[in-house]
C-alpha cells in the first residue's frame with residue numbers, strides 16, 4: 026500500500042543522503058520525495074511517498090527513526106490527511122487542439138500559465154491521482170514535457186507534526202561559539218542539505 | 220586553543236586510554252600534539268585496518284569505546300572494513316579521519332576521499348567538522364552516540380585547517396541531541412505480557428545474543444535463568460552472556476549450533492529472545508522457524524524487532540533494564556523454577572545425550588577440536604579468545620566454554636577474516652595481565668599479519684593458535700558438500716613457514732604436529748608471559764564443522780558428523 030511519511034530532520038549537510046541511502050541500501054521503494062526547510066531554519070521537512078506491505082512500511086518507519094538526523098516522523102496514512110502535488114505540463118497546442126486542452130484544463134481546475142503559437146504550459150495542483158488523471162486525459166502525443174514536484178502532505182485537524190519545544194542545544198559559554206552557532210543557523214539553506 | 224590541541228584535550232576529557240592510529244599529512248597537526256603528552260597512549264599499527272580491529276577488540280573486551288585516528292584518503296578507506304565489522308556487531312567505536320582542508324574539499328585534492336559518503340552505510344552516524352568551534356562538541360557527541368542505545372561506530376572527519384584554527388576550549392559534559400533519545404526501560408504492560416507467557420509456557424526456550432554482552436546484562440540473565448529454570452541458548456555473538464558450564468545452557472544455536480539447542484528452538488512453545496536479532500545464520504529457513512512458539516523479543520533497537528520474524532510480544536528496552544524488571548516480577552510472583560524432571564527438560568536431556576560435538580579422540584593427527592578443548596583446559600577457561608573467520612571460529616565457539624561475557628571476541632556479523640590478530644592486541648592492551656589467545660586459520664592470519672610488528676613494539680604477548688589445515692577450511696567444507704568436491708581456489712598453496720615468520724617479526728614460533736604434543740606446547744606457550752607465541756598446529760586437513768544446518772533447512776534438519784546416528788528430522792509437534 027502507498028504511504029505518505031512526513032519527516033522532520035536536522036537541516037544538516039548530508040541529512041538527505043542519509044535518508045536516500047537508507048532506501049537504496051535496504052531496497053525500499055521511494056515513489057517521491059520532497060524536502061525544504063521549515064519555519065525553523067534548523068529543521069527541514071521531508072515528505073516521502075513509499076509503498077510496501079504493512080511489515081515493510083513498519084521497517085521503513087523504524088529505520089528512518091533510527092537515523093540520528095531524523096527528529097520526528099509520522100505516517101500520514103494513520104489518519105485523515107491532505108496531499109498536494111504541483112505539476113507543470115508543456116503541451117502542443119495547435120489548431121483544434123488548443124480548445125480541447127483548454128477545456129480539459131478547466132475541468133481539472135488547472136491554469137494555463139504560458140502561451141505560444143504552438144504550446145501551452147499548464148499548471149495543476151492536487152492529489153497525485155488527479156495529476157495522473159489529467160495526464161491520461163490529454164492525448165499523449167501532445168505532451169512535450171511533464172514536471173512534478175512530488176507530494177507534500179499534512180494531517181487534518183489538530184494532529185500536527187512539529188519539533189515541539191525545541192530542546193536547546195548544549196551551549197558553550199564562549200562568545201566565539203555563540204556567534205558560530207548563529208552563523209550556522211544563518212547558513213542553513215536547502216542546497217546545504219545535499 | 221588550536222584545533223589539534225582541542226582534539227587531544229577532548230580525548231583526555233573523554234578518558235581515552237588508547238588511540239590506535241597511523242599518521243599522514245592531514246593529521247600531522249594532531250600527531251604533533253600527541254607527541255607532547257602521554258596521557259593518551261598512541262598505538263602505532265601497521266595498517267589502518269589493524270587500527271580499527273584493535274580498537275574494536277579493545278572495545279569488546281573492556282566495554283569502553285575503541286578510538287582510531289587515521290589520515291585522509293587511503294587512511295580512511297583502509298578503515299572501512301574495520302568500521303563495517305564494528306557496525307555489524309554494534310561495537311562502540313569512534314574513528315577520526317583526517318580530511319583535506321575545507322577550501323579544497325570537493326576538488327579532488329591530494330588524498331581526498333569523501334569519507335563521510337563512503338562510510339555512511341556502515342556507521343551509526345558520522346560527522347564532518349566544518350569549523351574549529353564545532354570540534355569539541357562533535358567529539359562529545361560522537362562518543363555519546365557510539366556508546367549509547369544500540370552502540371556502533373561513529374566517524375568524525377576533520378579537515379586539516381580545522382586542526383590549525385583556534386577557539387576557546389569547552390568540553391560539554393552532558394550532551395542533548397534532540398533527534399536521538401535511546402530507550403532504556405521497557406514498557407511495563409509489555410513486560411507483564413511476557414511474564415504471563417513465562418507462566419503459561421510448557422516448553423520454554425531462552426535465546427540471547429550480543430545484546431546481553433554489550434549491555435553488561437550477563438548477571439541479570441543468570442538470575443533470570445535461575446529464577447525460571449528455563450533452557451538457554453546463546454548466539455555466536457552472545458557466548459559468555461550465560462555461563463556455558465551452567466546446566467541450563469544447551470550450547471550455541473544456529474547453523475553450527477548444538478543438536479539440543481536447535482531442536483529445542485524448533486519445538487519450543489514460548490521463545491524469549493533477548494538482545495538477539497534473528498540473523499539468517501541463526502534462524503535457518505524462516506518458513507520453518509519456531510513453528511509452535513509464541514515469541515517475546517526484547518531489544519534496544521526497535522528496528523530489530525519483527526524485522527525477520529514477526530513477534531507476539533515486542534519489548535523495546537535495554538536488555539539489562541528489562542531483565543531486571545522481569546526478575547523483579549518473577550520474584551514477586553514467587554515463580555517456581557522448572558526443574559529437570561519435567562517432560563520438556565527430559566526431552567532436551569535426551570537430545571543432549573546424542574553428544575553432537577563428539578569427534579575422534581583416538582588419533583594422533585591433530586584434531587582442531589582437540590586443540591580448543593586443550594586450550595580451554597590449559598587456560599582454565601579464563602582466557603580472552605579472539606578469532607578470525609572460518610572453521611576455526613566455529614570450533615572455538617563450540618569447544619571453548621565461555622563462562623563470562625566479553626571473553627569471546629569475533630566478527631560475527633560481517634565475518635571479517637583478518638580480525639583476530641589485531642583484535643587480540645586491543646584486548647591485551649585492555650587486560651595486560653590476562654592470557655589473550657587468537658584462534659585463527661592460516662588463511663585468515665595472513666590477512667593482517669603485519670600487526671605482528673605492533674605486538675612487538677608494545678610488547679603484547681598474545682598467543683596465536685593457528686589451526687593450520689592448509690585449506691580455507693570453511694570454503695573447502697562448502698565445496699565438499701555443495702560443489703561435488705571441486706576445491707576451487709580454496710587450497711592454501713605457497714604458505715609461509717609460520718615459525719620462521721614469527722621469528723622474523725621478533726617473536727617465538729612453535730610447530731606442533733602430533734596430538735600428544737598439543738597440551739605440553741600450550742602449557743609452554745601460555746607460560747611465556749612476556750612473549751608473543753605463534754603456535755602453528757598442523758591439523759587434520761579435511762575435518763568439517765558439525766552439526767550443520769544447510770541453507771534452506773530448518774532447525775530440526777541438522778546434519779551430524781558422519782558416524783553419528785543421523786536423527787530423523789521430525790516435524791511433528793511434541794506433546
Ligand SMILES: Cc1ncc(C[n+]2csc(CCOP(=O)(O)OP(=O)(O)O)c2C)c(N)n1
Nearest residue numbers: 609610611634636660661662663691692693
Ligand atoms: C575478508 C574475507 N574474505 C573472504 C571471506 C570468505 N571466507 C570465509 S571463511 C574462509 C576461509 C578461512 O580459511 P582459514 O582462515 O584458513 O580458516 P579455516 O576455515 O581453515 O579454519 C573464507 C575465504 C571472509 N570471511 N572474509
